[in-house]
Amino acid sequence: MDATLYATTQTVTDWATSEGNPLNPDEITPRLLHAARVLVRTYLAGRPTPTDPTRRQAVLDAQAAQIVYWTTTGIDPHENVSKAGTVVASAALLGGSMTFADTTTKTTARANAAGNLCPEALLILAEAGLSTRTIRVIG
Template sequence: MSLVYATPADLAAWTGTAAPANAVTLLRVASGLVRRATVTAWYATNDTGAPTDPDVVQAFSDATCAQAATWATLGIDPTTAGVDTGTGGRVVASRALGPANISYAGADDTAARRAQLADDLTPEALGILADAGLVRGVRTHG
């Protein structure tokens, strides 16, 4: 049994909106990313391996919710490695304030970015874990 660090209710509280229909899946996969990111961290656990310190429990929950919220907002299904399965999700490549121009990344760029977002913790989730002393720092790809 894999550990899941947040519930759909936690995700709803984090976003201030109803949890998406696939919240259980998003939280399960996000929990796996959080677990892998913190594999070298030292913290107290119970018999199942779940953290017991309230601050660590909260950091794990917050990071998991931050990750799941990003996926939900962008329409990314991490179980499909970020492949767009008909959601029409596009990645903004550039924007301008006046006279309001937006261009979208090409299909290859979009697919690569979605796959990266499906496989890596977001800077927000990493920052939460770093602030709690559970990872060494925030790394971003670019």
């Protein structure tokens, strides 16, 4: 993918604002931009770089949607989000027990959200004809 298909802080804030989800530009770190680019590029692996303006815009919009998703859900794809047992729900002093609020299901979901394209990004790419799913005919 060429460098013109890399979302910038400005393209992400513009997209987020147009979608009614304005972001503080300080929330859009170079690490998030890079992670979103890598996810979209990986999803589109094996496909030629889009030349159609609508499809090129969809690639940028998908990156923006991914960053908005991460920032609004509080997920940092560079942190160890799969580590369970970090949020204490309750503790008992004399019994020595501790219960954690982040269950295995929750941490698995957060890990998946950190390493996979969000549903909106997938839909944006699919609407532009950039889905990597193939149609299978059975029978």
